[in-house]
Amino acid sequence: MAYSSIVYLLPFLGAVVLLYNGMPKKYRWWVLLLASYIFYWLNSPTTLIFLLLSTAAVYLAGIFLNKIQDGFDLSKKALDKEGKKQLRKIVGWQKKAICACALLFIFGLLAFLKYYPFVSENINQFLKLLHLESTLPSLKLLLPLGISYYTLQAAGYIIDVYRGKYRADTHLGKVALFLSFFPQIVEGPIARFDQTADQLMEGNRSTYQNLTWGIQLILWGLFKKMVIADRANPFVAEVFKNYAEQSGVALLVGGVLFTVQIYMEFSGCMDIVIGSAQLFGINLPKNFARPFFATSVNDFWRRWHITLGAWLRDYVFYSVSLSKGFAKLSKKAKEKLTPFLGALIPSAAALFCVWICNGIWHGAGWKYLAYGMYYYGIMLLGMLLEPLFAQCGAKLKLNREGRAFRIVRILRTCILVVGGMTLFRAETVGAFGEIVYRIFTNFAPQHFYDGTLLHLCIDGWDFIAIAAGCAIVLLVSILQEKGYSLREQIAGQNIIIRWSVYLALILAIIIFGAYGSGYDQVAFIYGQF
């Protein structure tokens, strides 16, 4: 039941909204929890058990952490300073052990179910090279729906409790709903407990504004997904499948179109997800902030899949870079090297951990690891060359804050991102290498205008629909970037203008959307992680 399907949008979501509002306030969270488990069961019945196990693990670990903290708070009153210090040390270890057990359990499930086939295959190949006969059994494992998302939410919750950011919640239903809320279970956004849990339990009635704004956002998401992303999909699929037969131009256009496809699809899905939650008056964290206006790769990752980036920053980057081991490394680096390198090396090492995690989070395969390393390499190079860029800029008297320089930086970032997305979409790292090679050695510029591109599964009308759709999204993005709140502007208009906009959007989806015969419903790319 994809978020863009009629089954989800009308019978399912409609019924949940009606039931939710028909229930007394204190029972509304039950509707959401039940709907979430039904949604999960309908999509992935055999793997629901893993969601339940992860929920139970972090719930119980949280309760234990509360008990240990309460015991410490009670005992410390009767102790002197030295006694408190000793007890704090013991309690610290106990809390660390419980947190580690919970994390090992939930990440163990994720690692086994998602990465075992990849790891076992590589180990077996390695053993074969050494002429050893023992091999790891190859298992066909079902990947639980949304495991990469709910595992990060569960880990964030238990780490926050361990760090003392808030106390663990004793309400099992609240923890269960936080981890399973149906609009976000498949593709995120990866929320924090203190962002959504209370809202989910409040049970506020759906107001007129919540309903209209939610529907607006769902329509906007459907427009991006069905008019642009799904229409681009046949071209992208063909080019990347038969890359060895394509010219450089076709491969380049394929890379650009895949970048457009994945953005429209993922951000469109987030619009449907956030809009769905808004129908119940629940505000989920945003996951996109117009990433193609980014002036650097770092800036791009602050605007693209924001909740994943923030999760990796808070729980990997800061955990590693602020650890005692890294503090020592930093000190030594400062003493023995230049101050610049002394500051750079520990950050670079912590950043390496972040990008390894980012790469393997996206999937079990060498190309995902390479994808993480691609961005790590760019960022590292940027950090190393920054003093040089600054010097050159000063010598050439470049206005690095000026508009022209900003546009150049945006274009440069877009090119780097298209490179990264091409690697992401290529079947293997080797295929990516060949695609790049063909772009440079077999460019065939005449394919731009001789009609070759119009015979790669989509025709001229498809290209026109994609271009028109992108132009509308670009216009809206420019207005948003300038600070206009389009939704408020539309809501402030009279009923004729307001409904004209809504009807235009609905008609655009019906007329230009890619569906019906000749189009398979395209699965959300990020739903497969």
Next chain:
Amino acid sequence: MEELLEILENLKPGVDFPAQTDLIEDHILDSMSVVMLVGELNDAFDIEITPVDVIPENFKTVDAIYAMIQRLSDD
């Protein structure tokens, strides 16, 4: 406060730190520079800034950073 300003100015030369109202939102301090700053502050003020303390509210302005240092020094 003067020591803090000196550290900040060494980290990001040319920024008028006391005049800034949001060092995080305005991207003057990103996660990299926050880590570098934390290392400097830990050494200079003999405190231990943990990941829990690394939240935007504690690094938003010079006053917020100073208040965090004071709080951690008292602990």
